[in-house]
Amino acid sequence: MSDSIGTEPAPLVLRRVTVRFGSFTANDAIDFSVGRGEIHALLGENGAGKTTLMRVVAGLLVPQDGTIQIDGRVVRLTSPLDAAAHGIGMVHQHFMLISTLSVAQNVCVGIAKAGRLFPNLSQVARDLDEIGARYGLHVDPHALVGSLSVASQQRVEIVKALYRGARILVLDEPTAVLAPQEVEGLFRVLRMLAAAGTAIVFISHKLGEVMALSHRVSVLRDGRLVTTKATADTNPAELARLMIGEDLVLPQVDGKHASGPVAIETRSVHLRDEFGVPRLSDVSLAARSGEIVGVAGVDGNGQQQLAEILAGLQTPSSGSVIMTSPDGPIDVSHSGPGERIALGLSHIPEDRHRTALVDMSIADNAALDSIDRPPLARWGFLSHRAIRAFAARLIAANDVRCTGLDQPVMTLSGGNQQKVVLGRALAHSPRVIVAVQPTRGLDLGATVFVHRQLLAQCAAGAAIVLVSTELDEVLALSDRIVVMFAGRIVGSMTRAEVTLQRLGAMMTGQTA
Numbered sequence: 222m223s224d225s226i227g228t229e230p231a232p233l234v235l236r237r238v239t240v241r242f243g244s245f246t247a248n249d250a251i252d253f254s255v256g257r258g259e260i261h262a263l264l265g266e267n268g269a270g271k272t273t274l275m276r277v278v279a280g281l282l283v284p285q286d287g288t289i290q291i292d293g294r295v296v297r298l299t300s301p302l303d304a305a306a307h308g309i310g311m312v313h314q315h316f317m318l319i320s321t322l323s324v325a326q327n328v329c330v331g332i333a334k335a336g337r338l339f340p341n342l343s344q345v346a347r348d349l350d351e352i353g354a355r356y357g358l359h360v361d362p363h364a365l366v367g368s369l370s371v372a373s374q375q376r377v378e379i380v381k382a383l384y385r386g387a388r389i390l391v392l393d394e395p396t397a398v399l400a401p402q403e404v405e406g407l408f409r410v411l412r413m414l415a416a417a418g419t420a421i422v423f424i425s426h427k428l429g430e431v432m433a434l435s436h437r438v439s440v441l442r443d444g445r446l447v448t449t450k451a452t453a454d455t456n457p458a459e460l461a462r463l464m465i466g467e468d469l470v471l472p473q474v475d476g477k478h479a480s481g482p483v484a485i486e487t488r489s490v491h492l493r494d495e496f497g498v499p500r501l502s503d504v505s506l507a508a509r510s511g512e513i514v515g516v517a518g519v520d521g522n523g524q525q526q527l528a529e530i531l532a533g534l535q536t537p538s539s540g541s542v543i544m545t546s547p548d549g550p551i552d553v554s555h556s557g558p559g560e561r562i563a564l565g566l567s568h569i570p571e572d573r574h575r576t577a578l579v580d581m582s583i584a585d586n587a588a589l590d591s592i593d594r595p596p597l598a599r600w601g602f603l604s605h606r607a608i609r610a611f612a613a614r615l616i617a618a619n620d621v622r623c624t625g626l627d628q629p630v631m632t633l634s635g636g637n638q639q640k641v642v643l644g645r646a647l648a649h650s651p652r653v654i655v656a657v658q659p660t661r662g663l664d665l666g667a668t669v670f671v672h673r674q675l676l677a678q679c680a681a682g683a684a685i686v687l688v689s690t691e692l693d694e695v696l697a698l699s700d701r702i703v704v705m706f707a708g709r710i711v712g713s714m715t716r717a718e719v720t721l722q723r724l725g726a727m728m729t730g731q732t733a
């Protein structure tokens with residue numbers, strides 16, 4: 222697991238790799254290696270350069286300087302096909318699958334170009350079954366990718382890489398999209414692959430995962446390599462310090478916000494999906510201003526639907542949603558997101574990359590929620606100067622690491638894209654905030670920052686519904702916690718009443 226075992230050269234060695242975007246240096250002379258059978262974790266704040274470095278390995282970026290060696294030989298990787306031919310596979314932060322094709326078809330996309338004109342899909346399906354059986358990576362080769370859960374899509378990405386013969390596997394924040402029990406499943410697969418000799422690069426912001434899974438860990442900061450260490454020789458506190466360059470101060474929560482009147486509530490809401498399957502049953506939930514209500518539960522138990530009902534993206538099959546405006550309660554059951562935004566609701570959606578950003582500059586994205594209100598717009602005219610000033614404030618306040626207002630938002634690092642969405646959602650002192658997995662993909666510092674923001678908004682009188690599968694997060698922030706199971710609220714308790722045992726029992730459907 223060192224650079225070389227005996228005389229055998231390491232599968233992947235990067236030397237002094239440098240990547241610049243214009244005058245900005247995203248990777249500065251980085252040395253990095255992964256041995257056979259090694260799981261090497263790559264850590265760093267949002268924008269530190271992790272994805273960029275791995276895009277070099279995947280053949281998506283050609284560095285301005287430095288070399289890549291595979292099995293001891295210097296190679297030039299100018300396309301993902303090049304990289305695949307050298308045994309490199311990458312599972313991206315944002316998946317690269319085509320949702321209208323089947324799993325087997327997705328696995329073959331691009332291979333045809335490499336010379337095999339007509340892939341034999343039934344043979345591919347058999348091969349996928351075999352890979353699935355060997356590593357516990359089961360996917361239905363005939364399923365449409367668009368119909369699969371996120372965790373299954375991730376398995377497809379891994380299977381795809383293995384099918385193409387990957388001996389070096391790069392996973393960019395693979396756990397950010399998984400529920401805790403799915404993380405365990407992924408780790409089993411990765412350990413098995415490593416035991417079979419695969420060299421693995423694992424990117425994550427979660428230090429617990431890095432400690433549990435990796436053999437070595439490298440830390441990037443501002444595009445430079447800070448250190449590479451054996452995981453056994455370090456600890457989470459040291460890693461946090463290496464990433465941030467200083468100690469991290471956690472926000473103090475006193476647990477007793479002064480809560481006011483109910484700002485939003487659902488009354489006996491039922492929701493059936495397009496196939497008539499009940500997704501929510503008899504859900505009554507109220508959030509008072511100055512209160513954070515945490516919605517806990519294993520992913521997929523109706524939290525997503527509840528958030529969409531609150532935000533106006535879904536209409537209840539029966540029951541109602543009430544928001545309180547300064548003029549009294551208003552039934553908003555049948556009003557859309559726009560009307561609720563006008564009543565002071567702000568929604569931080571789960572899938573921010575897909576639903577919350579458009580392929581334009583940072584400035585334009587920052588202004589998206591605000592272009593119909595002063596000072597950005599007056600009498601139907603947009604003020605570009607006001608938009609730019611607004612965006613500049615948002616970037617400064619949220620520590621969005623970028624080269625300027627005109628940088629296309631899609632070229633920001635994953636975590637910095639999140640910061641734009643969050644900053645936008647919290648910019649107008651919302652009266653109600655529906656936050657779904659608000660810190661997914663954020664580094665430690667940014668996570669603490671968002672927690673502080675939510676606490677500050679709450680102290681200023683916002684009613685916050687916080688949906689999160691991260692129990693630590695729910696426990697750290699919520700005044701009251703409700704647990705969802707199978708589309709129902711199965712329990713509600715104050716922070717003082719919470720025990721992990723009670724919570725765990727409720728989350729798995731055992732009511733006390």
Ligand SMILES: Nc1ncnc2c1ncn2[C@@H]1O[C@H](COP(=O)(O)OP(=O)(O)OP(=O)(O)O)[C@@H](O)[C@H]1O
Binds near residue numbers: 267271314634635662
């Ligand atoms: N195509 C590009 N044009 C300009 N700048 C870019 C481009 N791609 C990346 N960058 C910049 O390079 C820096 C490093 O980005 P990168 O995506 O590697 O960060 P990261 O460590 O993966 O962060 P995160 O944890 O948020 O995913 C960022 O500041 C980003 O804005």
Ligand SMILES: [Mg+2]
Binds near residue numbers: 271314634636
């Ligand atoms: Mg990244």
